[in-house]
Amino acid sequence: EPEVTQTPSHQVTQMGQEVILRCVPISNHLYFYWYRQILGQKVEFLVSFYNNEISEKSEIFDDQFSVERPDGSNFTLKIRSTKLEDSAMYFCASSDNRQALYEQYFGPGTRLTVT
Amino acid sequence: DQQVKQNSPSLSVQEGRISILNCDYTNSMFDYFLWYKKYPAEGPTFLISISSIKDKNEDGRFTVFLNKSAKHLSLHIVPSQPGDSAVYFCAAYSNFGNEKLTFGTGTRLTIIP
Known part of the structure; x- marks a missing residue:
């Protein structure tokens, strides 16, 4: 069964460093998302992406964050200068159906630890 | 933002x-x-959904009930199996204004053999 994959599974970085989290969405999907979950808190929406541009973003997704689809398969989240509070699980998700964007399929997540 | 709540x-x-x-x-x-x-x-795995115009949706052992007047929904799993032990998240989606899922805080279900 097709699935969303994410790399790395765990990333440790120092405060102020740049990180890039990578995702390979399900191959025929056209809508892509990033969510995060800080330990003990809710899964929170960060950004949605369609047709090579951001379609929605949350207040969390400030200028330190950016997303890119550099080729036909990868979808990346970049954090330019990491802060301690960026430590969280980051989930990529994708959806294939404009009529059912609520059916979003999630990857296993990348655990980001900022020290 | 407490739009979706799981109290247990x-x-x-x-x-x-x-x-x-x-x-x-x-x-x-x-x-x-x-x-x-x-x-x-692991990441969240989609289980079942329900439209706001319905009050019940069933898929095998899983049934979701929606009570719009009470703004309440429930997931029934019957019969429960040990493999059902996991954290279950309720999420909601609006067609207007954004494309995000709004999640609850989750309920950890433990099935006792």
Whole structure:
């Protein structure tokens, strides 16, 4: 069964460093998302992406964050200068159906630890 | 932002019995509600959804009930199996204004053999 994959599974970085989290969405999907979950808190929406541009973003997704689809398969989240509070699980998700964007399929997540 | 709430952080149920997980919401503009299941070190897995125009949707052992007047939904799992032990998230989606899922805080379900 097709699935969303994410790399790395765990990333440790120092405060102020740049990180890039990578995702390979399900191959025929056209809508892509990033969510995060800080330990003990809710899964929170960060950004949605369609047709090579951001379609929605949350207040969390400030200028330190950016997303890119550099080729036909990868979808990346970049954090330019990491802060301690960026430590969280980051989930990529994708959806294939404009009529059912609520059916979003999630990857296993990348655990980001900022020290 | 407490638009979707799961008031029970944990639930234990005997194998073979019914598990009932509850979720409340405050935003009457939500159009779809979903349940996701999450194992440790994995991402949320889509289980079942329901449109706001329906009051019940069933898929095998899983049934979701929606009570719009009470802004409440529940997930019934029957019969419960040990593999159902996981964290269950309720999520909601609105067709208007954004494309995001709004999640509850989750309920950890433990099935006791």
